[in-house]
Amino acid sequence: MNARGLRSARGRFGLGVALALLLLAAAGPLFAPSRPSAVDLAAELQPPSARHLLGTGENGLDVLTHVIYGARVSLWVSILVVILSATVGVFLGGIAGYGGGIFDETLMRVVDILLAFPGILLAIFITAVLGPSLRNVVFALAITGWTGYARLVRSQILSLRERDYVRAAQALGASHSRILARHLLPNAAGPLIVQATFGIPAAILAEASLSFLGLGVPPGTPSWGSLVDQGTQYLLIAPHVALFPGLAIAVTVLGFNFLGDAVRDAMDPKAVD
């Protein structure tokens, strides 16, 4: 593949999906044919029609409306998870990598413990204990999410801190925090941005899984995962209820994965397929 980075077909597709999701999340109510709370008992579980483009679900809810409002939950949760995980991970991993010593040892053991669970198990457990809410979902996903960023930043800094320009800065008397903030972290930023881009689809999938299990968003909040859960009860009579929100997840995750690939290729001039 010669076309590379954001100019490749996949990169453009990914960028398009990301922008579309952003638009839906920001201006969803303008596009949605009805309100998510609208109830129409006469039109329950109807197949797609001119009135309801993607059909209706339980209590006659409009599937298209729920898919549009679900974009909001997906994007909001995933962005918060990435910001929170990256902030905590960069902070702790940066200190551990630069300072080393007992803090580094302890932090890496904590990371080992958190990675001793399958990630989703801990998230399931935490949301089950704290109850379904957006805040708890973000917390549950960030509590294992930061470990990836911490490891990445730590390894980057371990290799960067021996460079001549860092030595020079030290010799000139720059403080530790200045060296970290001005010399080390900016040079470690590339891989971090790539990791964050891949973090978005991972968090979207995780939120949808939790909501599917009934542990994600509170009941009544439109989420792609909970809509699929509702749809699985009506597979025989109304398969469209599960079909469309699932497609929305698949396309979004695919798009962001392409975007991640494109960002990685754009950041790394040596990248070859």
Next chain:
Amino acid sequence: MRRFASAPLAIAGSLLLVSLFLNLVPGDPVELMLGEQAPSIDREALRRSVGLDRPWYGQLWLFLRELATGNLRSSLPPFQRKVLPQIWAALPNTLLLTFAAMAVAILIAIPLGVAAAARKGTAVDHAAMGVAVAGVALPRFWLGPMLIILFAIKLDCLPVSGADSPRNLVLPAVTLGTALAAFLSRMTRASMLDILREEYVTVSRAKGLGPFAVLWKHAFRNALVPIVTVLGLELGALLGGAIVTEKVFAWPGMGTLLLTGIEKRDYNLVRAVVLVFTLSYVGLNALTDAVYAAVDPRVRRR
């Protein structure tokens, strides 16, 4: 190896973490059971009889002691219900599902990845990698229902859910294994491409070996090491994914048990299930290291 050293730490840490979080749960099972109007003396008596009056570390100690003697009971009425038999009934089902999913992934990914590498840049390659890219993006809780619609409802050739016959295993295993198959075929392709560039591959071609022998006997065996590593690392993810898959297909495994425990607030059951998940995860990682050594003689010598 460091991984073996940190295994006991990971197990202890997971127990501690779980107990601390259980301590945060609003409300307790006694209140749920007796209702808010129950005389406080009754509530206290019941609480004491099941150890819920103790602080979290006391409850953890009680849990460990009961577990060690094999008498771990449900922390819900009927309290006589033992936890371990429930786990022994569910664990084989989850392991069966996990390994079946892994088999599905290997059966799909290895031929796909090797074919893509052997025919790099052709339509075969593009088609295989297209499938691989799409497979990662399909959520299991959606792929499962779609497979049910297609194979259980429209074609009516496989059962919808349950675990009554071996045929019940097919759809859950495919659902759980697809994401790994997608990921693994990309890995296989990349690993094969690396090896196919090596000189000994050129040499074996030059000495007149057939393309099949070059591909499978020389290249593939050497491409196996990174593939086995990925398989091991992903086994844990499969175990986690099994929770969602089990719910879709009403598969009576550890995930279903965990969700039941959470729903009923059976602390001991939840604690035990999380512990078994952690143990399996750590155990599977150790197993990977062993297989790794068997595949790569260089690791053994170290």
